[in-house]
Amino acid sequence: MLLVMLGPFRVHDDGGEPVELGGNRVRTLLARLALDLNHSVPVRTLIDDLWTDALPGDATNALHTLVARTRRALRATTGLRLSSEGVGYALRADPDQVDLHRFERLVASGRGALRRNLPAEAVEDLRTALELWRGDPLIDFRDLPFAEATVPRLERLGRAALTERIEAELRLGDHAGLIEELALLTARYPLDESLAELRFRALRAAGRRAEAASAYEQLRDRLVEHLGTEPGDRLREMRLALLREGSDDAAPTSGTAPSPSGTVDATEREPPDDDPGTGGGTAPNGAALPRRLSGFVGREPELERLDHALRDARLVTLFGPGGSGKTRLSIESASRITALRVLFVELAPVRDDQELAAAVLTSLGVREAPRLNHGPPGDPLSGLVETLGSEPTLLILDNCEHLVTKAAELTERLLTLAAELRILATSREPLALPGEKLLPVGPLEVPDNVEAAAAGPAVRLFVQRAAAARHDFELTAANAADVMEICRELDGMPLAIELAAARVRSMSPRMLAERLDDRFRLLTRGNRAAMSRHSTLRAVVEWSWELLTEPERTLARRMSVFAGSARAESVAEVCSGAGPVAADVDELLADLVDKSLVEAVDQGTVMRYRMLETVRAFCSEQLAAADEVEALGRRHAEHFLAFAETAAPRIHSREQLTWLARLDVEHDNTMRASHWALENSDADIGIRLAAALNWYWSMTMRHTELAGRMRDMAALSGQAPAESRAVVELVSRLYEDSYGWSERLGAAVEKLRDTGAMSRYVYLGLLEPMVWSLTERLDEMADSLRRAAEHPDPWPRAAAHYGWAILAERRGETGEGEEHAERAVAAFEAIGDRWGKAQAIGSTADFHSLRGDHESAVERLTESVRLLRELRSTTELVPQLARIGMHRVRMGDLSGARSELDEASRLAGTTPSSHRVVVTYGWMELTRAEGDTESAHRLVRDAEADLVELGSPPHPMMRDLLLSFRIRLSLDEDDPAGARELFGKALDSENPVADRPVSAVLCEQLARLVLAEGAPREAARLLGVAAALQGVLDRGDPDVREMCARLRSELGTEEFDELYSSRFDSSGAAARAELRRVLGR
Structure with missing residues (x-):
């Protein structure tokens, strides 16, 4: 261990010998950087954390000196490196060589193993983690601010690791061996209910029930005396369960089953003595819960909601698409119930809905219906009621969707006749009964970034199942992105993920991810013990498809043409005709939602409808089989062309926010339409669509997408409006990076001018003059601005003022430029265009800054930032925030400048862009003002490298x-x-x-x-x-x-x-x- 923080602070050299650090300040700097290991800590933060009493005269220089001393002290430790990064410093090391970070990793690993019900692995990780503690964490730095928040967190984590290690050992059956340790711990922490619960369970499982009861009473007395409260619900229910068993020390119960959080709900979570895989009570033969052959992963929130639902309602239905894990969730929840007798009935094999009650009775192991008073002799319903009896019972009816009407009728009758009965149903559609509590079961969460991959439920499931298929499989930095891609492409659906994980025996995650376009052929080797409808990915979807009516199938296959989601009116326009009529679509959509083929997404004022990708892939096959691909593709493209041309002028108006939001939501669909136009060489649709979306793409900084799309569209031959083609050709030239760029761009803008395209596309009132400016043809720029100023639409007239301000600044006509900028602000305000107003306000700020009025410049740019935040234009915020930072540097407010540049850097990310160069320039100004010329030189080199990588435009x-x-x-x-x-x-x-x-x-x-x-x-x-x-x-x-x-x-x-x-x-x-x-x- 190179660096020790869990106890007295020490640094070791490569041979394991202590390093003489030579002063408390060096130790403090290392400790502070080690807390953010492998991440840059800003200079300002380090100064604040290291000098808490009085700052030195030149704090920045004092920190640089301290860094140099620390680097010298670390020469003998090659595994620890202190580096300058950005505007701060970072300590670089293998996290496992720093005890604090190794401890946190092991605790996370142990907790993960516990959640996956792998107690032996959990014990090993948690024991190793706890052995790293050699004293109080950060004991040498307790009085410093950076330790004040960290120490309590570490202490809580240490206590949690201890508790969960004991939980894991209890699951392994080491009850007696833990009793003494738990007695000491509960004496040390007398009011800790989690420790008291563990002791109670250990005593009870070891057969020492009297001591368990006494331990409960002791805890109760302490809580009442010191806190004025009773033990929590869980402990009280555990005590009641103990009393039901009898007061004598009978044979111990078998172990307890874990809850997702690593604790046990004694009332409803402890498995019965006879079988940890079944519910409690005496069930008829054949009603036992299916045994679980693999660990349960994820679904902690769903389990908790299901617990509450089963307490509050007599009928609960888990509904969702095939393969989402409804059955497994019901089994996992029921396997921990003791307060009710649990009976499980699998309905998938039942085909005759007229004989449903008899089939259920048979599945419960009763060969002949008894003769009772509830009905005529041999009546299956009477037999069911008699079998259920008056004992509190949970009946699980699994897979009701293919018999949904009869299943609903049977459920209603049983709940009416059996007062102590509760029913948990799983189905791909609700039973639609009064009092039914519906719990949707959807995809498992897939993390957004690789750093969080290991914590995502979908990834955890894949890794667990893949490790079962290939013993040496593990999640690594090399395969994490591919595993995430697999899980995302499979919609986070558990069954599909399990089928994919089984293929790691012969394929790498990268190979799997690349082949998912043909997922139905790829995922065909499932669990041989699974029912046929779960044996392959295709079988899962086909089971649902067979339950649809013909109009439902027609709409479902046609909906596959949409990318992402769609509004009901879009579905009606694109999918109706020669089958469903538009008036029927709402009703059919509701049916498909109920049957879990389509998901309804509530977006506040409007509902949108989407398919899971696996369902969409299946329905696309059905669309091809019906020979409707070409017709539906054209309808879809024409629909979204009309939408784009409707939206284009509205994003320059007071409706800007509404229409930008709609364009954002429909982005996948407009791109799908664009792809269709390219694939089918339809120049009219493709070029008009690109021209209509050009300003939206530019506003939302989709430059890579914009450049590629415009080049592709410009290459389309065929009939298209001249002005639309001229726009596409001009924008495609803008993103060229080759010799003669300026000449070709000049020719393109001349062609654009000659077509009169500005009359059709109002955004050309700004774009055309800016292109003339880029080609250094300022007279043509002025002419273009005059035409924009005479446009009948107010937006080009407002843009003309903004353009005149830019031209005047370039000509050195500052007074005229500022006047036009102010007019542009007023004009865009009158129109209601936030984007235009934000840009024009930014222009006025520059003129104020030239006069030395920095406060006014910052005030105006702050207003510009406010408007851009309303537009959620993150990338557009970047240069404005950077400019505020630079103005603050010029006015001497260096801490304020740092705050603005920090946010700009975070939004700019790490990808080279013209905006990121602007941010780097801001940091150059700040570091120079702080006297840090070394960092300033490095930042200049970074900006120059980014410019080289950007290449185009110049x-x-x-x-x-x-x-x-x-x-x-x-x-x-x-x-x-x-x-x-x-x-x-x-x-x-x-x-x-x-x-x-x-x-x-x-x-x-x-x-x-x-x-x-x-x-x-x-x-x-x-x-x-x-x-x-x-x-x-x-x-x-x-x-x-x-x-x-x-x-x-x-x-x-x-x-x-x-x-x-x-x-x-x-x-x-x-x-x-x-x-x-x-x-x-």
Whole structure:
């Protein structure tokens, strides 16, 4: 163990010898980083946690020094590495070499084994975990804030590990061996009911019932005296069960069956003495619960709900699709019941609904119905009532769906005639009786990320069954993603997962995942002991299919054309005709929902309907068999083309949120329609659909999807509206990454202009001018903006103001630009377009920042962020949050900047993108302001690498900004030679945009350089050039403010103003020429 935290803190070298760390602060830093092992901890957090009394004068530098000392101390321990990561530090190590993390892993593993009813494995893991404790956790750091929250959690986890280890040993039958230990523990923790319960169970199971009763009374007295309360329901029911057995120390009961949480409900959860796999009481021959041949996985919430339902209702129905685990859930729940006699009847083999009662009677082991007063001699119903008797009984009727009407009639009669009877039914559709408590049984949960894979019920089931099929199978980092994909593709359905897991004998998880497109052929080798309807995946679905009427089958197979879910009106329009008529669809949908072939998803104001993927695959086969694939595919594509063209203008209006939400929900269906158009070479549908969805795809930052889809559609030959095709071709050019990009893009936008496409697609009021800007054809951009300003629709007119603001900024016309930006805000507000308003507000913030009014800039960007949050536009939030962070840096609020950039980083993720480059630029500004030039240099390299990986579209302005930032760092480090070399690179770069604000930044940095070299007059003149380029000097930049103050002091105000105000040709080309002159190039 390299690092010990569960007791006195120690670090060992590779040979196991203690390492001399040389000071408490080093120990504290290691302990703090070890709590977040293998994760970066921000510098600010470390400073706050390490210096709790008084901060050193330069806290950041003090931390860097401490890190260096710690690295030196760890030289002899190659398994521990302290690394700089992001804007923080991380301790890197194998978690099993840190006792705290090894302890947590073992406890989680032991608990998992206990949940899977593998007590021997649980005992081994939990014992090993508890042996790691060598004293109080983090004892050397108890007074520090970072330990205050961690220590109580660890102590609770330690107590839980101890309790669950004892639970596991009880399940193994070591009752007598635990009694002494439990006596000591209950003395140490006299008010702990869980420990008291374990002691009670151990005493009772060991046959020492009198002592168990005495232990209960002692606990009761303590609880009443100290807490004024009685023992909980579970302990009270255990005591009652003990009293029913008699007060003498008779033979011990056999072990107890575990509940999902690792505890036992004594009233309804302890198996009977005679058979741990059956219910209690004396059941007729043949009524015993089926024995469980494998462990039960997941379903803890469902078990708990079922417990409550069986207490509250006399009729409970577990309903859900085939293979969802209804039977197994009913058996698992019933196997733990003692308060009721449990009888189990399997109805699947029963085919004659007229003889249902007799068949049930026979399955209970009664050959002939007795002669009773409830009916005529030999009446099966009378025989059933007599067999059930007056004893409290739970009757399980398994698989009622194929006899649902008769099963409902029998259930109603039995509940009426047998007052002490409760019935638990399993079915693929409800019995629809008064008082019926319905509990849906759906898929097992599949985790969203690989890190949580091992905890997901669906993955746990796969791993357990796969390990049974192949003894060396285990979940690993290498196969976790594939196992998750298998479980997700199989809808989390237990039977399908079990069938797939059995194939690991001959296939890897990757091979399985790749073959699931042909799931019915793949999953054909099931449990030989299973009933035929559960022997293959196809048999599961066919059983349900055979129970449908012909209209239900027609609708079900046609619904397979939808991707994901659909509204009822969409189902009616696409699926009706030559079979169901639209008016019948609502009723047929309700039938399919009742029969668990279709799932109804409540989305507040509207219901949507979806099929599980396995059901959809089966119904797709039926659609092909009926020769309806082509017709239904076209209907579906035409329907969602109409939907997209209806939605397109509405996402620019006050209905924006509503229609964006609808487009989000229908995304899978619009993509399915798009795929159909490509596969069938239907240019009209495909190109119109892509053009209609273009702005939605762009707003929601689906750029990868957008680029690929537009390229594919542009390649479609065939008849399509000219303006739609022009849009698709233009956008496909935007995402090219090859020589001649600008020329081809220019040709595409010329074609777009000539078709008059802006009249059909209002978003072109912004997109077309922005493309002209990208190609550096600013006169055409202005012409495009004038056409947008004259558009009959208000959205292009609002967009024109926003475009004019951008163009004016590029031309250095700051005053005009700010005026247009404010008009754009008002225009988008009047329309109700949050997205447009958010962008325009962001533009006004930049103008405020140039004047040094950072508070106003932050206030406006905060409003922009609020609007984008309403749109749930996560990716659009990223640059705005980063910009707020940069403005806070400029105003000196470094902690506020860090908070904004932290959120921006979290939302940006780790995938290279133009937004992530903006966030990295924000961190560059912050680390420079903090004096951490090492981190700033590293962040510049990260941003440059991301730009290279992005490739397309080109980012020349960002490349020049990064070069400018490198120049700033060189000047900060008193390296004028390095700065001059970087200026040369900036001037030699191929920048087709030659953006004035970027050139202005380069002029400001060159002013810093020549001022440092002793040329204040040249510096003053260069600041004037920068002001001419962007219309105003950037007085919000701390470097510029400092230069101005210094130059006024050195030159005098009059001479500075004269040099600063020198006339200058403010074109981009002239600016570059001036830079070359000053640099002597």
